[in-house]
Amino acid sequence: MNKAKLKNTVKAISVVMGLSVSILVAGFSTASFAQENGNERKTQRVPTLRGKVYEQLSRAQNAAxxxxxxxxxxxxxxxxxxASSMNSYELAMMYNFYGFIHYNLEQFDDAIASFEEVVKQQPIPTSFEQATLFSLAQLHMMRGNYDSTIEFIEKWEAIQRQVTPGADIPAKNLVLKAQAMYQKQDYAKASTYINAAVEQQENSAEGFQVDENWYVLQRAVYFELKQPEKVKDVLLKLVKQYEKPAYWIQLAGMYGELGDEKQQLAYMEIAYQMDYIATGSDIFNLSQLYYYHQIPFKAAxxxxxxxxxxxxxKDERNLTFLAQAWSFAKENEKAVPVMMAAAKLSKDGELDxxxxxxxxxxxxxxxAIESSLTALEKxxxxxxGTVHLVLGMAHFNLGDYTVALNELAEAEKHTSSRGMAKQWLKFxxxxxxxxxxxxxxxxxxxxSGNTYLP
Structure with a gap:
């Protein structure tokens, strides 16, 4: 059996959380590996995977x-x-196959148990051990075992420090640890890890683009730490590199959180021009921004x-706001039918x-009189007091002085309308x-009725 065929056949794949795909390859020849010994790892010989064992594993692979x-x-x-006649490498590969099949069947706890058996077998190749440790960290993350996630990642890192002293912790490890810390609500540590991962990727000589999900996690961490300025900075990167509609809306929202309403409106306006304002809530929010910035006609x-x-x-809230926008824009003829529709939906008399x-x-x-009476009835x-004030003014303009004075007297009884009511009473x-x-x-x-006749 040649190595090329073995490389294509004997493998275990772990794909968890969308973070990595690890392919573990066995070999027939005697290989060197690093065995932990205190703080050092010395080179030892890895047992071979014998052809007879390989054939059985290959059969299992084909069946799977x-x-x-x-x-x-x-x-x-x-x-x-x-098992009693098998060496550590053969046992590890056997348990690796168990784990691989359990994973494909979505039997994740059984997969974890099998992969944990893999790393118990010693000696095995360092790359095999590290890949399995990383898979275990990912699986534990998926199962919500966040302490175990960190434990297995740190075991991976301990081996790496001994194999390659002084090497940086890979960004993918930092991200996984950040995810675990975020789920544990330790946002300060999560921030440390995700920031290091993003910085490492942004400054890499290869110029790789930072994974979108890393920025999303970084933004979430900053949000939990109540650091809106940093949330905004991450969103600027997301807008620039990925240009998803949601990021534009979120960026506008963060400017609002920071009190920069002009920038908030500017980014929402850009999003609108790019057809990113698609949901009812986004339409309502942009309309409110127009209204707030004295552009009621566009709001309406x-x-x-x-x-x-x-x-x-066409519910009470939306119709009321639309009517207010038309009124603010001095478009009373357009405001009236909308306000009438809103008033019909309202159980109180405020809209009337x-x-x-x-x-x-x-x-x-x-x-005006009819609507005022409906308002009082509801x-x-x-x-x-304002309703009575309107009634008084309307009756006055119709020449009904007595009714007008009675309504204005009622308005005078209410603190908020008292001053205006007194002025109108005198008038x-x-x-x-x-x-x-x-x-x-x-x-x-x-x-007089006496007619003078010539």
């Missing part, structure tokens, strides 16, 4: 590849029955478009009160007196 895991396990069990148009596209429901004020501004006195008003009383005097004068100048 053919989708026959029971047959594969049966073959491995036959090999295991002869965007809200209306969102409703027409079915991305925003706002509608009455809009009608008053439009000089539609009778409609109740639960934030400021009932209406003055106007009423003037009207009465004028009517009296006109009445005294009328003919």
């Amino acid at each position: 590849d053919a989708g026959k895991p029971k047959e594969a396990f049966s073959i491995l069990d036959e090999v295991k029955d002869k 148009l965007l809200m209306e478009s969102g409703m027409q596209q079915g991305k925003l429901t 009160s706002q509608l009455a004020q809009t009608y008053l501004n439009m000089e539609k006195w009778q409609l 109740g639960n008003l934030r400021n009932e 209406v009383q003055t106007e009423q007196a003037s009207t009465e005097r004028l009517q009296a004068q006109l009445g005294s100048s009328e003919p």
